[in-house]
Amino acid sequence: MMQKKFGVLLVNLGTPEAPTSGAVKRYLAEFLSDTRVVDLSRLLWWPILRGVILPFRSPRVAKLYQSVWMEEGSPLMVFSRRQQKALAARLPDTPVELAMSYGKPSLQDSIDRLLKQGVSHMVVLPLYPQYSCSTSASVFDGVARVLKDQRRLPSISFIRDYAEHPAYIAALKASILQSFAEHGEPDRLLLSFHGIPQRYVALGDDYQQRCQDTAQALSEALQLPAGKLMVTFQSRFGREPWLMPYTDKTMATLPAQGVKHIQVICPGFASDCLETLEEIKEQNREIFIHAGGEKFEYIAALNDRVEHIDLLQQLVSQHF
8 A cells, every 4th residue: 555655845936046137038938928827819929028028128127126136046035945944844754845837946846856755645835825827827737737747646735725714814914913013003004916917807717806805804803993904906017907906006095095104015925025025115115105105114925934834834734
């Protein structure tokens, strides 16, 4: 009788290997070529991507990465590695590998490492609390591609999302209350989620609902009065309508409504990255202050907080 050997595969989006135009261009080319991310006709999309977006966007994005790059590397990679190591320390007899959907370490290399260690049951945990076809489903596709030529497949547990998991809500609550204690309670607590095109939701993606589920559970946990907590969506790209309200547009209008002190958390990001550290902590702070706001605090992603590692351990262990 074959004895099961469990292994864990943590998966995040990915990041350039360096804050340079060339590295960013390679990363964006892979990311924006995924039909789960951009589902336009290839005949239409390829000329735009290769002729306009990659040549002009890569140098600009590289400068943004330079502003947040850490001594050990890209913030997303640094925090993802810390999560991997902390979880592995909790599971001493279980291999824990980290993979990125785009860039390195690749899904292929990380799954190969698990299989070479004799893993017969692989628990795949995409680090996206709220499911979307553009993130979690892309991980599912990637794992399937890697395994399609394997003669001997492992059993797989795929964790779709964890938008309302009690340990996730508890971790967010602890982080928010810590910020309230340090900076005072704000006029508004704003939850900024990464946006997706409205069309994806119309076609069946339940991402928007999962964001609202997180917001509802968190509001109940914090026992906030009605209207104190707001949900917005950031990081829109292209010209078609994305989920609204938009974070940056909201920042520009709040001070005129008497909201002078705001705190912002990005619950959809398991690790701090360009979209949280530069777009929210820097760009949106400037928008809010310029519009007449007085106090702005960004609440860090869960990163490698103990409560976050508790959550990851609970998520994977229930499949053992």
